[in-house]
Amino acid sequence: MTRVLVVDDDFMVARIHRGFVERVSGFEVVGSARTGAEAVELVAALKPDLVLLDLYLPDAFGLDVVTRLRAARETCDVLVITAAKEADAVRAAVRQGVVGYLLKPFAFGDLEQRLETYAAERARDLGDDLTQQEIDAAFATQPVSRPAGVALPKGLSGETADAVCAALRDSPQTLSATECAEAVGISRVSARRYLEHFVTSGLADVTLRYGSTGRPERRYRWR
Template sequence: MTRVLVVDDDFMVARIHRGFVDRVAGFEVVGTAQTGAEAESLVAELRPDLVLLDLYLPDRFGLDVVARLRAAGETCDVLVITAAKEADSVRAAVRHGVVGYLLKPFTFADLELRLQAYAAERARSLSGDDLTQAEIDAAFTPPGVARPATVTLPKGLSAETAEAVERALRDSAATMSATECAEAVGISRVSARRYLEHFVTAGRVEVSLRYGATGRPERRYRSN
């Protein structure tokens, strides 16, 4: 079983999240916390495998909690669950090595998909044997996503935002429009469109057209 700690300052929201997690096979909630300090204490006490972490906590910002956990030597994984859609928050979360970033409000299916992907990634964890370069590369690649050759980003595009855009596509259960991607990452629609079209050209993303009753067809994107 994957042991989960739920951290949210709203006890009713925490209860809902706990109920969601308990419905996913292979996961169990071992505790809940409403503050950053309580989360740090429970991580040390309960040793969860995964922390579902809200960023807006009453005593400290959620990513500061992650930094304090790492400084204390805690190795639990962190899945951010938050209403914070600012690009700076997403970029900071990527730098802190979180395994996912899920925007509130969300459905059970949204969380279930991310937990199942996390479980699959854990199942691919490294063994103690010597590995080839291909096996090492595979360990750093999300399930079902091919690792392409390194591509230089065009001028004006940042590596951090590019990673956030790719993560949003990987985490989406369906195709995304530029507008939906922009909302998920916290950037403008024009910026999202630039990143998405770059990934299409690089072969990392597929694009399809959705035709409506009137007007131009909508471009929809999904990870290869």
């Protein structure tokens, strides 16, 4: 069984996350924490394999908790579950080596997919004497939002593409490039490049909204 610690300051949200995890075969929740300090204490005491970590905690920013865990030589993996859509937060999470970044609110299937991917990676036996191909495969990371196999044009980054993808998928309505840029924390021109790439790749649809004057506004929706 993969042992999971849920960290979220909202009791009801933590309860929902616990319920989601326990619906996935091979996973069990061994505890929950509501603060960063409590999370560090419970990781030391319970030794979970995976921590589902909110970033907005009452006493600390979630990624600072990751730093404290690594300083304490804790080897648990971390899956970020947060409402933070800022590109800086996503980049920092990538640098911290988190195994996934899931935006709230999300459906059970979104978490299930990430947990099953994580379990498959944990189960992979690397052996002792590896080829370069096996080493490359071990270091390969699967995007948490952007579908595998979608090559990015030169100048576009995977981290930002995942953030734009998540913003588009999580929006209950269509987004303009300006709205997407504000949600992710990038320029409108950059957001437009990523959005048009998703349209070209067949992952998103675009419609035109006509106003009284000027050019029609391009509105994007994830397929």
